[in-house]
Amino acid sequence: AIFLIPLLGALLIALIPRNYRFVIRCVALLATLVAATLAVKMFFAFQAGQPGYQFEQLIPWVQSLGINWHVGVDGVNLGLVLLAAVVAFAATCVSWEIKFHEKEFYILLLLMSGGILGAFASLDLVFFYGFHELALVPTFLMIGVWGRGEDKNYATFKITLYLSLGALIALAGLIALYLQLPMGERTFDIERLTAYFRDHPMPGAAQQWIFPVLMFGFGILVSLWPFHTWAPLGYGSAPTA
Numbered sequence: 001a002i003f004l005i006p007l008l009g010a011l012l013i014a015l016i017p018r019n020y021r022f023v024i025r026c027v028a029l030l031a032t033l034v035a036a037t038l039a040v041k042m043f044f045a046f047q048a049g050q051p052g053y054q055f056e057q058l059i060p061w062v063q064s065l066g067i068n069w070h071v072g073v074d075g076v077n078l079g080l081v082l083l084a085a086v087v088a089f090a091a092t093c094v095s096w097e098i099k100f101h102e103k104e105f106y107i108l109l110l111l112m113s114g115g116i117l118g119a120f121a122s123l124d125l126v127f128f129y130g131f132h133e134l135a136l137v138p139t140f141l142m143i144g145v146w147g148r149g150e151d152k153n154y155a156t157f158k159i160t161l162y163l164s165l166g167a168l169i170a171l172a173g174l175i176a177l178y179l180q181l182p183m184g185e186r187t188f189d190i191e192r193l194t195a196y197f198r199d200h201p202m203p204g205a206a207q208q209w210i211f212p213v214l215m216f217g218f219g220i221l222v223s224l225w226p227f228h229t230w231a232p233l234g235y236g237s238a239p240t241a
Contacts, residue, residue, distance in 0.1 A: 002038045002085060003117030003131075006031050010110035018103040025096065028106040032089040032113060039085035039117075046078050053123065053191070066178075066187030070123040080120045088113035098146065105146060108138035125174050125188040129167075132221070136163055166220025173214035180206055 009031025013024050046054055053072030061067045073081060091109060098105050115135030122128035140163075144156035177193070178186055180202055187193060202210075 002035050002042065002081060003114045003121060005035045005038075005114075006088065006110040006117070007114035010107045010114070013103060013107050013110070016103070021102050024103050024106055028092050028095075028110055029089075031110055032085070032092045035113070035117065036085040036089040039082045042073070043078060043082045046073070046075075048075065056123075066189065066192075067126045068124050068187075068189055069127065070189055070191075071118075071121045071127075072123050073121060077120045081117060084113070084116045084120060088116070101145065105142070108142050111135075112138040112142070123190045125178070125190060125193075128190075129171060129174060133167060136167070136221075139163075162220060166217050168217075169213060170217030170221060173210055173217055176206075176210050176213065180210070 009027055012031075013027050016024055016027065018024070042055060053074050056072035057069070059069040061069050088109075091113075092106075095105065095109065112135050115131045115133075115138075118131030119128055119135060122131055140156055140160045143159065144153055147155065174188075178188060181187065181193075181196060185196065187196075
């Protein structure tokens, strides 16, 4: 519910006429407030010290490929979900200064928020990657349309280029990781992958090229590599950056 509510809020706003500006803003504020409230509730209900994931939900999806709807939190991503939900609510609160294309802005903001929260809670690599990309696409559009500075369009082009490259590299690494499992046992489930490689360590030759691919791809996505400086290009002045 924490990350589906913002996505449902985006869908609801898409159905509201754009001249109902106050209603659109209230829907966005309510969606992020409910998500943040649920995240706070989950944070205090979490039982620290217990192994494994909590608030877990597992629903088989494409069983032939080992893809499942699998979400849950442990002591690491619990804090990330909480912070992302609170930041999404704060971003909505400070976005009342947006005066043009409010409907599109709040739809993108809620899609980005739901994507971020979904990525942090996903325990299946397919959904993790999908939610991550769902969060990235609105980022490009929001910087290009509502960003500030003369170079905002160039900043949008550059961030799109870099992050798309990083996403493709990361995807190649995830597929390579999936293919390391024998036929019949292949899965994208993070828990099952962890258990399998714990009992059947990956060959060193495979590790030596899969790990750098994943590190390089995700390093680009989280701006780990200093290939560029965002601030002079207007990235730092985007309203949701």
